[in-house]
Structure formats: C-alpha cells, structure tokens
Amino acid sequence: MLYPASLSRTVAQASLWMGAIAGSLFTLSFHPVSATPETQSSIHQSAEVNREAVLAIALGGSAAIGIGLSAAVNRNGNRKPSAQPDRFAAVSFDRVSRPLQQKLVRALHGDRPAAQRLFTQASFKTPGKSSDWYAEKVIYDLERDRGK
Known part of the structure; x- marks a missing residue:
C-alpha cells in the first residue's frame, strides 16, 4: 500500500x-x-x-x-499544521517536573546523561505521552528490573 x-x-x-x-x-x-x-x-x-x-x-x-x-x-515548508502535535517538540527531559527529575537521577546514582538517554528511549518506544509519564515509566522500569 x-x-x-x-x-x-x-x-x-x-x-x-x-x-x-x-x-x-x-x-x-x-x-x-x-x-x-x-x-x-x-x-x-x-x-x-x-x-x-x-x-x-x-x-x-x-x-x-x-x-x-x-x-x-x-x-x-508550507505544510498545513497537522492535527497531531510534534512529539519531539512537546517531549523533553527538561519539561519533566523537578521532583520526578530528581527521583530519576537519584535512581541512577546521579547519572543525568543516562537518565536523559533512558527518557529519550522511552519516548521513542511509546510515542504520544507526556514528559512526566515517560519519567515515571523509566523510574518504574528501573525499580522493576532491580527487584524493588
């Protein structure tokens, strides 16, 4: 098709x-x-x-x-705006709430670049969610994988 x-x-x-x-x-x-x-x-x-x-x-x-x-x-260039927002512009690790950012970085022992990488991977795997959702998903996955 x-x-x-x-x-x-x-x-x-x-x-x-x-x-x-x-x-x-x-x-x-x-x-x-x-x-x-x-x-x-x-x-x-x-x-x-x-x-x-x-x-x-x-x-x-x-x-x-x-x-x-x-x-x-x-x-x-002259494309009409689509009904679907650009997910790359709306989703960013910097848009995550401060407490969630701190919790995610703490879960990775202060490794902020790793937190950003995991956040980006989650946003590619499941498009269309909010920034906080991706941060919560990464935190959940880390805790699940560590057996907590």
Missing part, C-alpha cells in the same frame, strides 16, 4: 526526471548532431516536425518540474 508521503516523493522525483529528459531533448533539438552534406537536407526537412514535438515535450517537462518543486515546497 502506498502512503501519501511516499507517493508525493515519488511524484516529485518522477516529475524532476521527466523535466531533465525534456530539457535534454529540447537542447538536442537546437544543437543537431553533425551530419554529412547528403543528410543535412533530410535533417532540415524533418526539423519542423521535430521542433514542435520537442517543444511540446519541453513544455510538459517544465510543467512536471513545476509540479515537483511545488510538491517539495509543500512537503518541506
């Missing part, structure tokens, strides 16, 4: 490839490969049809590039 994010990425990549191919064909139409004098006349006769076709392909490629770039911009 395709997800919208992967689909838009695929569409953007495909449109950029189409634009690159169209640009190459457009460039080749204005710089024909050198030919012998006998084939020069046949090249000039078919050049009108080829230029129109190449122009159509170039316009299509330009449209594809525009669509791809607008999809990339929408995906990266």
Whole structure:
C-alpha cells in the first residue's frame, strides 16, 4: 500500500526526471548532431516536425518540474499544521517536573546523561505521552528490573 508521503516523493522525483529528459531533448533539438552534406537536407526537412514535438515535450517537462518543486515546497515548508502535535517538540527531559527529575537521577546514582538517554528511549518506544509519564515509566522500569 502506498502512503501519501511516499507517493508525493515519488511524484516529485518522477516529475524532476521527466523535466531533465525534456530539457535534454529540447537542447538536442537546437544543437543537431553533425551530419554529412547528403543528410543535412533530410535533417532540415524533418526539423519542423521535430521542433514542435520537442517543444511540446519541453513544455510538459517544465510543467512536471513545476509540479515537483511545488510538491517539495509543500512537503518541506508550507505544510498545513497537522492535527497531531510534534512529539519531539512537546517531549523533553527538561519539561519533566523537578521532583520526578530528581527521583530519576537519584535512581541512577546521579547519572543525568543516562537518565536523559533512558527518557529519550522511552519516548521513542511509546510515542504520544507526556514528559512526566515517560519519567515515571523509566523510574518504574528501573525499580522493576532491580527487584524493588
């Protein structure tokens, strides 16, 4: 099953490839490969049809590039706010209440970096919870593992 994010990425990549191919064909139409004098006349006769076709392909490629770039911009910067809050911005060890922070650091014998690592791991394992919940979960797990 395709997800919208992967689909838009695929569409953007495909449109950029189409634009690159169209640009190459457009460039080749204005710089024909050198030919012998006998084939020069046949090249000039078919050049009108080829230029129109190449122009159509170039316009299509330009449209594809525009669509791809607008999809990339929408995906990266001008995105509408989602209903789901960004869990990385809302969850931080610094947002944990002072008593819980102290209890967690004490449980790890003063090793604050280890407390922050365990807190971060818990937030990755169970997304969508509050900062205090993660601190309580880490404390609970430590006590459980130590047999208290």
